[in-house]
Amino acid sequence: MAIGEDGGNARSARWRSLLSRLIAEGLAWSGPVALAAFALLRLHKTTPGARDDFFWAAIVVAAVVLVLAVRRRLSRTEVMALEVLATAVVEDYLSWRGGGDLRDLHLYLIAGANFMNHAAVYATTAIHSYPSDGFEFLPFLYAPPTLPFFGVLSQLPRGLVDVLWLGGSLAAVLVSLRAFGLAWRWAFAALIWTPIAQGLFVGNVVIPSLLLLGAATRVGGGLVLGPLLKPQNGIVSLWLLRERAWRPLAAGLVALLVLVLATLPFTGLDLWREWFEGLAAYQQSQQYLPGLYGVGLGRYLPMWVFAAIAVFTLLAALWARGREGLARLALASVLASPSLYIHGFVFAIPSFLRMRAEWLWLAAGMACISPMPGPQIALGIGVAAWFVKGMARDVEAEQAAGPANRPLHPLGTVPEPWPAGEDRQLGGARVL
Numbered sequence: 001m002a003i004g005e006d007g008g009n010a011r012s013a014r015w016r017s018l019l020s021r022l023i024a025e026g027l028a029w030s031g032p033v034a035l036a037a038f039a040l041l042r043l044h045k046t047t048p049g050a051r052d053d054f055f056w057a058a059i060v061v062a063a064v065v066l067v068l069a070v071r072r073r074l075s076r077t078e079v080m081a082l083e084v085l086a087t088a089v090v091e092d093y094l095s096w097r098g099g100g101d102l103r104d105l106h107l108y109l110i111a112g113a114n115f116m117n118h119a120a121v122y123a124t125t126a127i128h129s130y131p132s133d134g135f136e137f138l139p140f141l142y143a144p145p146t147l148p149f150f151g152v153l154s155q156l157p158r159g160l161v162d163v164l165w166l167g168g169s170l171a172a173v174l175v176s177l178r179a180f181g182l183a184w185r186w187a188f189a190a191l192i193w194t195p196i197a198q199g200l201f202v203g204n205v206v207i208p209s210l211l212l213l214g215a216a217t218r219v220g221g222g223l224v225l226g227p228l229l230k231p232q233n234g235i236v237s238l239w240l241l242r243e244r245a246w247r248p249l250a251a252g253l254v255a256l257l258v259l260v261l262a263t264l265p266f267t268g269l270d271l272w273r274e275w276f277e278g279l280a281a282y283q284q285s286q287q288y289l290p291g292l293y294g295v296g297l298g299r300y301l302p303m304w305v306f307a308a309i310a311v312f313t314l315l316a317a318l319w320a321r322g323r324e325g326l327a328r329l330a331l332a333s334v335l336a337s338p339s340l341y342i343h344g345f346v347f348a349i350p351s352f353l354r355m356r357a358e359w360l361w362l363a364a365g366m367a368c369i370s371p372m373p374g375p376q377i378a379l380g381i382g383v384a385a386w387f388v389k390g391m392a393r394d395v396e397a398e399q400a401a402g403p404a405n406r407p408l409h410p411l412g413t414v415p416e417p418w419p420a421g422e423d424r425q426l427g428g429a430r431v432l
Contacts, residue, residue: 105203224252
């Protein structure tokens with residue numbers, strides 16, 4: 001009787017152990033399953049009859065088969081990376097198929113031409129419908145000191161400007177990604193990621209402005225110039241105050257003042273007044289055209305809720321110091337943006353890179369799946385990683401796992417973003 005009982009207990013223990021392993025393995029693969037489900041659901045609803053979901057699945061299956069044929073092993077983080085690749089490829093193709101290439105750049109050039117011709121630049125009244133001539137005729141929202149620059153560009157041949165802008169944007173994003181710590185192969189591969197690819201495709205200024213974030217640990221004063229391009233970039237410049245980097249802060253403020261004063265004879269004071277009126281009018285326009293919110297939280301939440309989340313995120317970002325604080329503030333600037341499009345997620349890259357591989361790939365994939373709820377989930381994952389220790393990257397554990405079991409992470413053995421700033425001084429305060 002005792003022997004039978006021992007045998008029954010042993011079988012029961014084996015079943016419990018097997019069940020525990022199956023549950024653990026199922027939970028471990030929940031990320032790839034969730035990402036696939038979100039991608040297929042989104043792509044199933046895009047263009048009727050186009051079957052973009054089949055296109056996505058075909059890319060994933062082909063990539064999986066190719067990898068398994070080469071080395072007969074595929075980890076869950078590698079599966080998620082392939083899913084992100086497929087999602088980015090399909091979303092990039094959908095953007096290209098929709099037309100409107102370099103439309104944001106052309107919007108800037110139209111504003112520059114109006115400035116040169118002494119015509120109205122800023123829309124100071126709300127709009128109730130999208131321009132029939134194309135999105136390049138939407139309101140211009142950038143500060144007056146940018147107008148002389150776009151004015152000069154508007155006088156050059158359009159094709160030449162397109163090539164120069166695209167080439168400069170490519171160089172800026174590659175330099176920034178290298179500054180974050182990515183190897184060249186990862187930097188070039190990242191060009192496919194939808195936020196970067198769409199930013200390049202429409203010619204948005206957020207792509208070249210990423211260089212200010214990439215160079216922040218070396219030329220911190222450049223962050224002060226960010227609000228001229230995107231007002232929410234002022235959040236990132238708070239890092240200089242948090243680090244008590246007084247010299248870079250002073251240098252940035254002086255550079256900003258010189259730029260404003262140097263362009264003031266051309267812009268005058270009226271354009272500054274019209275700029276502020278234009279920003280207010282754009283907020284009113286968002287009430288009539290919710291698409292102007294993009295994927296920002298303000299589109300889906302009451303304004304007081306959105307403001308509360310933005311303030312909480314800002315305070316949580318300011319709690320951290322060093323390079324972690326810089327990454328947090330960059331993500332906070334994305335979340336607090338009153339008008340957020342997918343290309344705005346490029347400022348979330350440093351925060352994403354600080355996460356464990358499985359969370360990084362999940363956030364990177366969700367950021368591609370717009371408009372709702374993918375990007376919002378990506379923001380939530382990025383902020384949650386500030387508080388949940390298990391979501392943050394553990395380089396020592398990765399190294400202990402050995403090359404064969406190391407999760408696929410774009411930083412590789414680089415411990416965190418901005419590795420070159422590890423031993424540099426910033427205004428007398430060490431960048432930690």
